[in-house]
Amino acid sequence: MKHLLGIDDLGADGIEEVLKTADTFAEINRRAIPKVQALRGKTVVSCFFEDSTRTRLSFETAARRLGADVMTFSAASSSLKKGESLRDTVATLDAIGADAFVVRHKSAGVPAQIARWTESAVLNAGDGQHEHPTQALLDCYTLRQHLSDLHGKRILIVGDVKHSRVARSNVLAFSALGAKVKLVAPQTLMPPSLDDWPVDVTTNLDGALDEADVVYLLRIQQERMDQALLPSLREYSQLYGLDAKRAARLKPDALILHPGPMNRGVEIAADVADAPNAVITEQVANGVSVRMAVLFLLLNADGDLLSA
Amino acid sequence: MPKAATETVVKGGTVVDASGSRAADVVFADGVIKAVGENLDAKTVIDASGCIVAPGLVDLHTHLREPGREEAETIETGTRAAALGGYTAVVAMPNTEPTIDTVEVVRDILATAAAVGSCEVYPSGAITVGRKGEHLAPMAEMARAGVRLFTDDGSGVQDGGLMRRALEYAKGIGVTLAQHCEDNALAAGGSMHEGAWSSRLGIPGQPSSAETAMVLRDIELVRLTGAPMHFLHLSTAESLAAVARAKAAGLPITAEVAPHHFTLTDACCCDYDATFKVNPPLRTEADVEAVKQALRDGTVDAIATDHAPHAPELKEMPFDQAPPGMLGLETALALVLELDLPIERALAYLSWQPAEIANIRGAHGGPIARGVPANICVIDPSAEWVVDARSLASKSRNTPYDGRKLKGKVRHTICGTPTVLDGMAQQ
Numbered sequence: 001m002k003h004l005l006g007i008d009d010l011g012a013d014g015i016e017e018v019l020k021t022a023d024t025f026a027e028i029n030r031r032a033i034p035k036v037q038a039l040r041g042k043t044v045v046s047c048f049f050e051d052s053t054r055t056r057l058s059f060e061t062a063a064r065r066l067g068a069d070v071m072t073f074s075a076a077s078s079s080l081k082k083g084e085s086l087r088d089t090v091a092t093l094d095a096i097g098a099d100a101f102v103v104r105h106k107s108a109g110v111p112a113q114i115a116r117w118t119e120s121a122v123l124n125a126g127d128g129q130h131e132h133p134t135q136a137l138l139d140c141y142t143l144r145q146h147l148s149d150l151h152g153k154r155i156l157i158v159g160d161v162k163h164s165r166v167a168r169s170n171v172l173a174f175s176a177l178g179a180k181v182k183l184v185a186p187q188t189l190m191p192p193s194l195d196d197w198p199v200d201v202t203t204n205l206d207g208a209l210d211e212a213d214v215v216y217l218l219r220i221q222q223e224r225m226d227q228a229l230l231p232s233l234r235e236y237s238q239l240y241g242l243d244a245k246r247a248a249r250l251k252p253d254a255l256i257l258h259p260g261p262m263n264r265g266v267e268i269a270a271d272v273a274d275a276p277n278a279v280i281t282e283q284v285a286n287g288v289s290v291r292m293a294v295l296f297l298l299l300n301a302d303g304d305l306l307s308a
Numbered sequence: 309m310p311k312a313a314t315e316t317v318v319k320g321g322t323v324v325d326a327s328g329s330r331a332a333d334v335v336f337a338d339g340v341i342k343a344v345g346e347n348l349d350a351k352t353v354i355d356a357s358g359c360i361v362a363p364g365l366v367d368l369h370t371h372l373r374e375p376g377r378e379e380a381e382t383i384e385t386g387t388r389a390a391a392l393g394g395y396t397a398v399v400a401m402p403n404t405e406p407t408i409d410t411v412e413v414v415r416d417i418l419a420t421a422a423a424v425g426s427c428e429v430y431p432s433g434a435i436t437v438g439r440k441g442e443h444l445a446p447m448a449e450m451a452r453a454g455v456r457l458f459t460d461d462g463s464g465v466q467d468g469g470l471m472r473r474a475l476e477y478a479k480g481i482g483v484t485l486a487q488h489c490e491d492n493a494l495a496a497g498g499s500m501h502e503g504a505w506s507s508r509l510g511i512p513g514q515p516s517s518a519e520t521a522m523v524l525r526d527i528e529l530v531r532l533t534g535a536p537m538h539f540l541h542l543s544t545a546e547s548l549a550a551v552a553r554a555k556a557a558g559l560p561i562t563a564e565v566a567p568h569h570f571t572l573t574d575a576c577c578c579d580y581d582a583t584f585k586v587n588p589p590l591r592t593e594a595d596v597e598a599v600k601q602a603l604r605d606g607t608v609d610a611i612a613t614d615h616a617p618h619a620p621e622l623k624e625m626p627f628d629q630a631p632p633g634m635l636g637l638e639t640a641l642a643l644v645l646e647l648d649l650p651i652e653r654a655l656a657y658l659s660w661q662p663a664e665i666a667n668i669r670g671a672h673g674g675p676i677a678r679g680v681p682a683n684i685c686v687i688d689p690s691a692e693w694v695v696d697a698r699s700l701a702s703k704s705r706n707t708p709y710d711g712r713k714l715k716g717k718v719r720h721t722i723c724g725t726p727t728v729l730d731g732m733a734q735q
């Protein structure tokens with residue numbers, strides 16, 4: 001694998017390999033000094049054309065723990081503001097010396113474009129409404145810690161699927177691992193076409209709760225009211241918010257996930273977010289191990305994992 | 309005393325025009341056809357053996373970009389591309405900077421085209437000032453300067469009341485309005501066809517109904533006003549069906565389709581290459597089939613290129629930010645020949661029917677007969693070639709057909725005088 005642009009670049013075997021490798025790094029991350037030199041001498045460019053603190057910090061931490069140098073490119077204060085093209089920016093960063101580009105952009109497809117222009121590895125850290133593959137991988141990793149096997153498990157993905165890169169990656173990743181995915185959203189927040197998507201669909205959350213092994217909640221944005229996709233956050237919360245009453249109807253061991261940042265009181269009630277079966281902070285912690293695994297596999301698949 | 313003009317014969321070809329096909333030589337001099345018949349000779353001979361000798365092609369839909377976007381195309385480079393594609397006339401779209409919405413811009417373009425053009429340029433005028441959809445542009449004044457087709461191409465006139473007035477006014481001065489059919493509210497934010505591919509790729513789409521809704525509205529406005537109307541680049545099965553019904557009802561409607569809408573689908577966007585971003589967007593297999601069927605059954609009247617050059621740095625922007633449009637002038641003919649329509653029908657769509665819509669019949673679109681202006685293209689239908697974006701005459705490179713093997717090439721183009729000889733543009 002040269003790039004990680006979407007979950008289909010990995011397939012089921014590739015996902016398994018990432019999860020297995022992440023296990024090794026999770027062990028390293030529990031050490032007093034959580035650092036190896038597996039990517040020593042490699043330079044990872046953190047290319048966030050769209051603001052993101054969480055994902056950027058997670059990737060940069062992962063790269064540093066592998067011994068890589070991190071070059072941070074910030075779109076807000078960059079040459080892009082001076083009118084430089086994306087392609088010229090990539091050429092400049094390549095010339096400085098990059099081995100991997102970690103790319104976040106508000107437009108779908110930018111990581112794929114960059115992959116055409118550079119010999120370096122490209123990691124998609126979230127592109128528009130397309131994919132966010134490392135989020136899906138860390139979600140799979142988190143689920144596997146609790147469920148060991150996803151085969152036949154019923155996973156609800158609830159909320160703004162239409163605009164969600166997390167949902168697109170997770171549908172592909174969860175189904176690749178054998179889970180049965182059901183999308184739950186008002187029709188206005190469903191993708192216009194679900195042809196070839198390996199999913200079931202419903203607009204009724206209450207009708208789907210009983211069977212769920214996992215409830216994956218998506219963030220809802222105020223912008224969707226402005227676009228007349230929803231009447232109000234209040235109505236959304238009434239129909240699709242996971243409150244204590246709904247949570248009580250879930251199987252006792254059902255897991256609750258959220259990619260963050262959460263809107264407490266909207267898609268998830270505060271007490272549900274803090275319940276023991278909500279594994280939201282575990283997701284964040286696992287993010288570092290999983291991103292270490294992906295960086296390692298892309299940049300040093302043949303190398304010695306633990307060399308100092 | 310004027311010197312006697314040198315006569316040239318186009319020899320050995322099969323002449324095809326609206327009246328049919330026959331083997332004949334064509335002699336021209338001084339920009340006029342002097343004789344058509346067998347075994348004609350002249351001082352200069354242009355070889356047409358094995359070739360089709362047809363009236364020059366007429367493109368109803370060319371973006372020449374001058375004035376305003378000369379880094380993408382100029383009148384000189386765009387008309388050279390047209391000549392190489394077999395065109396002797398192009399209708400230039402008005403979305404220049406400034407917009408073609410005053411007689412001064414019309415005259416500037418005509419003057420430049422006369423000085424440096426490799427084919428004739430017929431500017432179209434904007435329906436509304438600045439193509440903003442608010443106030444009528446001075447159509448009668450532009451019509452006096454020669455404009456026959458008016459359009460706000462790129463942005464359809466959204467206000468139905470204003471469009472009604474525009475149609476009534478146009479009817480009164482004997483010009484035709486052409487609509488870019490798109491309901492902006494339905495299409496808002498969409499960068500490709502809305503469907504399975506847009507959903508998978510996470511690119512906001514625009515539904516087919518954005519086009520169809522506008523076609524249906526405008527058909528009703530034609531019914532209301534009785535004014536003729538031309539539909540630009542139709543791309544959906546539903547809008548073509550609506551046009552077929554409207555024509556059957558006797559409404560004065562004409563329609564064009566573009567080669568990319570019968571050769572490419574929305575699946576081409578799968579790599580996020582904005583070369584495949586165009587408006588209206590590439591649609592589904594079913595729509596492609598509907599466009600082909602409309603060409604077989606005559607629902608549409610013309611094939612127009614929507615030749616839309618864009619500088620490479622713009623087409624390398626993220627897909628949703630890149631401007632829509634693709635090159636077309638140098639590839640259209642070969643793509644039409646791939647359809648295997650009867651040659652007379654293929655050329656009707658490319659030459660005399662668009663000439664009729666542009667209201668330039670007489671100067672272009674034949675017939676190939678004595679006394680008619682010598683606007684002719686000579687096509688070698690069996691010549692195979694591979695599209696190379698870097699060797700196109702257009703100043704831009706945004707062809708979606710780079711690397712595609714095509715059959716059928718223009719060998720010579722004569723627009724009064726030869727503009728292309730043996731596949732080479734004449735300066």
